Amino acid sequence: QPLPLAGGAEPSVAGRIAGVRGLALEQLAMPALAVLSGVLYLVNLTVSGWANTYYALAAQAASQSWSALFFGSLDASGFITLDKPPLAILPMAISVKLLGLSSFAVLAPEALLGVGTVLVLFLAVRRSFGVPAAFLAGLVAALTPVAVLIFRYDNPDALLTFLLVAAAWALGRGLEAGRLRWALLAAVLVGFAFLTKYLQAYLVLPAFALTWLLCAPVSLRRRIGGLLATGLTVLLASGWWVAIVELIPAASRPYIGGSNGNSVLELIFGYDGLGRIFGNNPGGSSLSSAVDGLAGAAAAGRGGPTFSGTPGLLRLFNEQLGGQIAWLLPAALIGLAAGLVLYRRARRSDPRLAGYVLWGGWLLTHAVVFSFMSGIIHSYYAVAIAPAVGALAGAGAWDLWTRRAHSVTARLALAGGVVATGALAFVLLDRTPGFAPGLGFAILAISAAAGLVLALPAIHLDRRLVRGAAALALVAVLAGPTAYSVATMAQAHGGGDPAAGPSGDGMAGNGSASADTALVDYLLANQGSARWIVAVNGSQSAAAIQLAAEQPVMSMGGFTGGDPAPTLSQLQAYVSAGQLRYVLLGNGGAGGPAGFGGPAGGPAGGPAGGQGSSTVSSWVTSTCSAVTIDGAAVSNLYDCAGAA
Numbered sequence: 001q002p003l004p005l006a007g008g009a010e011p012s013v014a015g016r017i018a019g020v021r022g023l024a025l026e027q028l029a030m031p032a033l034a035v036l037s038g039v040l041y042l043v044n045l046t047v048s049g050w051a052n053t054y055y056a057l058a059a060q061a062a063s064q065s066w067s068a069l070f071f072g073s074l075d076a077s078g079f080i081t082l083d084k085p086p087l088a089i090l091p092m093a094i095s096v097k098l099l100g101l102s103s104f105a106v107l108a109p110e111a112l113l114g115v116g117t118v119l120v121l122f123l124a125v126r127r128s129f130g131v132p133a134a135f136l137a138g139l140v141a142a143l144t145p146v147a148v149l150i151f152r153y154d155n156p157d158a159l160l161t162f163l164l165v166a167a168a169w170a171l172g173r174g175l176e177a178g179r180l181r182w183a184l185l186a187a188v189l190v191g192f193a194f195l196t197k198y199l200q201a202y203l204v205l206p207a208f209a210l211t212w213l214l215c216a217p218v219s220l221r222r223r224i225g226g227l228l229a230t231g232l233t234v235l236l237a238s239g240w241w242v243a244i245v246e247l248i249p250a251a252s253r254p255y256i257g258g259s260n261g262n263s264v265l266e267l268i269f270g271y272d273g274l275g276r277i278f279g280n281n282p283g284g285s286s287l288s289s290a291v292d293g294l295a296g297a298a299a300a301g302r303g304g305p306t307f308s309g310t311p312g313l314l315r316l317f318n319e320q321l322g323g324q325i326a327w328l329l330p331a332a333l334i335g336l337a338a339g340l341v342l343y344r345r346a347r348r349s350d351p352r353l354a355g356y357v358l359w360g361g362w363l364l365t366h367a368v369v370f371s372f373m374s375g376i377i378h379s380y381y382a383v384a385i386a387p388a389v390g391a392l393a394g395a396g397a398w399d400l401w402t403r404r405a406h407s408v409t410a411r412l413a414l415a416g417g418v419v420a421t422g423a424l425a426f427v428l429l430d431r432t433p434g435f436a437p438g439l440g441f442a443i444l445a446i447s448a449a450a451g452l453v454l455a456l457p458a459i460h461l462d463r464r465l466v467r468g469a470a471a472l473a474l475v476a477v478l479a480g481p482t483a484y485s486v487a488t489m490a491q492a493h494g495g496g497d498p499a500a501g502p503s504g505d506g507m508a509g510n511g512s513a514s515a516d517t518a519l520v521d522y523l524l525a526n527q528g529s530a531r532w533i534v535a536v537n538g539s540q541s542a543a544a545i546q547l548a549a550e551q552p553v554m555s556m557g558g559f560t561g562g563d564p565a566p567t568l569s570q571l572q573a574y575v576s577a578g579q580l581r582y583v584l585l586g587n588g589g590a591g592g593p594a595g596f597g598g599p600a601g602g603p604a605g606g607p608a609g610g611q612g613s614s615t616v617s618s619w620v621t622s623t624c625s626a627v628t629i630d631g632a633a634v635s636n637l638y639d640c641a642g643a644a
Contacts, residue, residue, distance in 0.1 A: 026131050030122055033138040037118040040142060040485060041111035041151040046103040048152065048492045053543035054559060055089065055154040056106045058082050060547060062093035063101070069093055071245070073254045074539055075552035077531040079566075083258025083272060083559055085241065087195040088156035101550060110158040114151025117162045118142045121387050124169035127176075128355030129395040136394030137387075144386040145484040145500035146324035146379070152489070153498060156197045157383050163193040164204050165387050168358060171208055175354050178218035180226050187230040191237020199273040200384070203369060205234070207361025214357060217349035242268070255565040257558035262565075279374030307497050308370075308377045315371040316382070322428050323501045325382035325389065327481040330420040332389040335396015336360040338413050342399055355395060363388035378497050401470065405458040415455035418473040422447025425480035435502035436483050446476040515544040518632035523582060524549055534582040534637075535571070537561045541584070554580065557613060568615045575640045582627070583620045585636040 050056040054074075062069035065076040072086030073079070082089075091109035099105040118138045126134035141147060150157045167189035174182030186208065193201035209227055216223050242264050245253065250262050259266040267273065309318040317326045339356035346353045366385045370377060397417070403410040422443050429440035453461070453469035484501040493499075523533040523545070535554035536542045538561030546553040554574075557563045566574070574580040624638035 025135070029131055029135040029138075030119060033118050033122055033135065033142060034115060036139070037115045037142045037151075038111075040148050040489065041114040042108070044489055045107050045111055045152055047490075048107070048494060049103050050543070050547060051103075051107060051152075051154045051494060052496060052498075053494075053547065054082070054496065054539050055092070055156070057539060057543040057546055057555075058086075058089045059092035059096055059106055059154070060101055060550065061552070062086075062089045063096040064550075071254050074257070074542065074555045074558070075532065075546060077552040077554075078254040079532070079552075079554045080255045080558045080563065081257045083267060084156055084197060085195040085264075087192060088159045088197070091159065092154060101547070106154050107152060110154055111151055113158045113162045114142075114147065117147075117151070117158075117165050117387065120162070120165050120169050121390060124165065124172050125355070125391050125394060127169070127172045128351045128358075129398065133395045133398040136397055137390040138394075139390070139478070140328050140393050141386045141390030143478055143481045143485055144325060144327070144383075144389065145481055145488055146383045147386045148485040148488045149324075149493065149498060149500035150380055150383040153380075153493065155380065157380060160193050160196045160201060161383055161387065163189050163196060164201065164384065167193070167204065167208070168362070168387070171211065171358070172351075172354070175211070175215055175217070175349070175351065178216045178222065178226075180229065183212060183216075183226055183230050184233050187233035188237045191234050191239075194234075194238035195241055198268055199276075200381070201238075202234075203365050203384070204362055206365050207358055210361050211354055211358040215349055215354035255558070255563065257563055260564060276375035276377065277369070277373045308379050308381075311372045311374050313371060316367060316385075317424075319431060320379045320499070321370075321382055323431070323484055323503070324379050324499065325385050326428065327425060327484075328389050328393045328421060328477065330424055331397065331417045331477065332363060332392035334413055334417040334420070335392040335394075335399075336363070338396050338400055338410070339392070342403075352395075352399075355391070359388045359391040359395070363392060379499050380497075404454065408457075411455050411457070415451040418447050418454065418477060419451040421477040422451075425477070429480055429483075432502050435487065439479065439483060443476050443479050446472055450476060515548040516632050516634050517548075518629055519634045519637070520545060520548045522629045522632065524551065526581070527551065528581070529578060530581050531574075531579040534584050535566075535574075535580055536584045537586060556616070562613070564613075566616070568619055571616055572619070572643075575643055581639060581641045583624060583638045583640055584634070585617055585620060585638070 057074050058068070058072055061073050061076045065073070065078070067073065067078050068076050069089065070086065071078060072082040072084065072089055074082065091113065092106050095105045095109045096102075099108075118141055121141055122134045122138040124134075125137040147161075150161070167186040170182050170186040170189060174180065174186065190201055190204065190208070208230075212226060212230070213223050216226065218226070245256070245264050256262050256264055256267065258271050308320040309315055315321060316329065336356060336359075339352070340360070343350055343353040343356065363385060366388070370381060370385070397414065400410045400414040400417075404414055425447075426440040426444040429436065429443070450469040450473035453465060454473065458466055487502040488500040527533045531552060532554040533549060533551045534545060535556050536545065538557055539555040539559050542553040542555040554566075556566060556571075558565065571580070571583075620638050620640065623643045624640040627637045627639050629637070
């Protein structure tokens with residue numbers, strides 16, 4: 001029961017009802033979000049098979065080898081690594097170790113990370129804005145189509161998003177009383193996010209630093225000291241793995257996939273880092289060459305393949321990105337503007353002001369970078385924006401709702417947000433006219449009607465009418481992303497560039513990789529003491545065989561088949577030592593591209609290929625013996641046993 005009011009007066013009936021409702025919302029909000037996100041991310045989870053076999057391959061290897069887990073190797077024998085840091089593989093590897101290798105074992109950790117992201121976001125937003133705003137934030141984030149895609153997928157972005165939201169929660173705790181230990185925890189979590197996807201993790205740092213500097217309830221000297229301490233912590237938490245890998249002799253570790261010079265630093269400052277911003281893929285074999293190439297790219301303004309349309313101010317609303325993330329962007333931006341105006345005179349340490357600065361900085365930094373970067377940007381990168389969109393839309397909507405009765409500006413801003421969101425949903429749905437016909441018009445009509453009611457002075461309206469309009473507005477603004485999310489759950493996705501929604505990328509490249517059974521049986525029967533059962537061109541071809549055989553397969557050339565590994569002398573050494581017997585050139589029916597056996601230079605979107613790929617292919621075809629397997633639909637398999 002509600003406590004008595006000050007002076008011993010009993011609360012009114014309305015007060016008791018409000019207290020019960022508030023208690024129910026407090027108790028049911030998190031369980032409701034957990035159930036909703038669990039349904040969105042777990043139901044029909046295995047429809048995508050292995051999803052991105054590149055990461056499923058590494059998860060299988062890591063479940064068999066501690067070394068493969070540490071380096072992020074594509075096979076348990078440690079020939080070549082992912083072109084990303086290894087931390088994203090850890091949850092999947094543990095799951096595969098416990099449950100055995102399967103699509104569910106690979107993808108279930110990603111779904112659980114999604115549920116965790118929604119719940120931690122709820123806790124973070126509740127700390128600043130209260131339960132209703134936090135519930136709205138979790139609801140918006142959970143239903144964002146790109147979130148439904150990625151939290152059902154095995155790309156690193158699921159763990160990246162979870163870690164960054166957890167870091168925001170930790171920072172919020174530190175802001176309560178200026179407790180540095182919580183800010184240091186946030187810094188550690190950002191460092192772990194770096195070890196998940198390199199420099200993308202750092203996009204939250206401007207927002208985190210600004211929030212601490214402006215809103216921490218301590219002296220300016222302590223705030224600056226806290227920034228220095230957390231900055232150093234970020235570098236240490238990010239750099240320890242990089243330092244270890246760089247200090248280990250190249251001959252004693254796997255080749256660093258995606259680099260031309262076998263260097264993690266080259267990836268960070270080149271292909272996986274600044275190259276994504278400036279749109280150049282350095283072709284040098286050293287860190288200095290990579291940096292020089294990037295400087296030239298920045299000066300010349302050269303762009304590479306982006307996968308997400310032309311860079312520009314409205315890129316987040318374009319054909320590639322709009323259906324993934326843009327649905328509630330107008331509401332988030334209106335919420336941010338409203339929050340900064342409402343709390344412009346609040347005390348510096350006000351948690352609501354801090355919340356708007358934090359999530360607003362998060363959203364704006366990502367939006368600017370994603371909109372104007374000219375290098376590789378996949379549409380699913382936008383999942384990192386979803387928590388900020390949810391937080392700002394939820395907080396802004398609740399702040400405006402609670403002020404609507406006494407503020408014309410609040411009523412108009414609230415109504416404008418509803419109408420703008422409905423209009424955008426109409427535009428986005430109109431891009432796929434065959435999907436949910438009539439839904440766009442219904443959303444437009446309902447949001448316009450609800451917005452009109454919300455804009456009218458509340459004193460002249462029945463309270464039930466206003467609340468009904470608010471409920472209809474919520475349904476209208478969430479109907480579009482919900483429809484896209486349900487469509488995302490229903491279809492399979494695969495490959496390196498998946499997309500949410502009805503026009504999403506159904507099975508692009510390698511999601512359903514399957515190997516010829518007769519080929520796998522033959523290779524296993526004749527493996528002997530070899531470290532690898534076969535060497536193939538690129539990770540996509542390797543994945544089909546390794547996931548079927550659960551034995552190491554050498555991915556010549558790494559992800560695209562374009563990395564300069566192995567060299568001819570290395571391959572010959574493996575053959576001479578009995579560590580490798582069979583080589584499969586081209587795709588050989590194994591389900592992948594023929595990158596390594598072709599001319600030097602990787603496919604578009606990957607690092608430049610090595611000079612030795614054609615030489616290796618020529619040596620294999622001229623020196624090794626072609627193999628024909630009864631019942632196998634494969635070609636270009638060679639037995640190199642005893643080859644000179």
